[in-house]
Amino acid sequence: MNIKIDDLNGPEIQALIAEHLRGMSESSPPESIHALDLSGLKKPEITFWSAWEDGELLGCGAVKELDAAHGELKSMRTASRHLRKGVARAILEHIIGEASRRGYSRLSLETGSMEAFFPAQKLYASFGFTECGPFGSYAEDPNSMFMTKELR
Template identity: 35%
Template sequence: MTTARRIQVCPVRQDDPLAAPLLAELAVEYSTRYERPLDEQIHTLTTHPADEFAEPDGTLLMLVEDGEPVAGGAFRRYDATTAELKRIWTSKAHRRRGLGRLVLEELEAEAARRGYARIYLTTGWRQPEAVALYLAAGYTALFDPGRPAEEIGPHPFEKTLIRLRTD
């Protein structure tokens, strides 16, 4: 007999304990992939102005399964009509389950509810899994995919949102 697991979407602040695994795992991931000091990555992620990822212009969402944070991501205002996605993360123990795609869908829906018409994001040149996720989710690459990833540097993407009616 199997027990159904339930995933909750929880908006949190950057200093919420539910966000701690996201920030810690991202710091290790970035440090390892980009050969940067771990303490530098931790500092960058934990001291970034939390208000950028808070209402009314942004959000930080966690997917929580059976009380455990398993994935998350954030957006902040990029310009008057564009939200910028940041910190998309899935716990190593929970990858290959479609949670990254679910995070994108939740962030896109929330951005549309807030009146954004477009999503913009960048991902690193050493993150081919992220590039594949964004392409599969309908994002348009704003770079030449024929060039070597290292030559491109950060890989920018965009996606037009369908506005949700609020009346």
């Protein structure tokens, strides 16, 4: 698996982001969707990675720099045909490593609190993320779960 920084211009990644946004719309009420569209992901404070194997897109993930010591995990998505193959685990491990190299002391995330998000919650917990309160510009929301991991 090759994980690389992606400029979000390829049709495969654009289709995966569209799938991600559809999935969020199916699982969460509109006011509780915090997933970013393509223009939101192309901001300078966001680094976006895609994972590939034999020319096929496996998944993606991003980190948004909140400040010099705090990053936010964004847009974690595995392509439907590659679920349960370790793609998300590999991408998350890559992003945590990059966050550490950048000197972040904390990496946080927002995910859904509903059953559809239980696999993601379990993955994050397996990497040492624990529940926390809202961070950044987030507010309390019964449809959101906030998690964080200390990196130092």
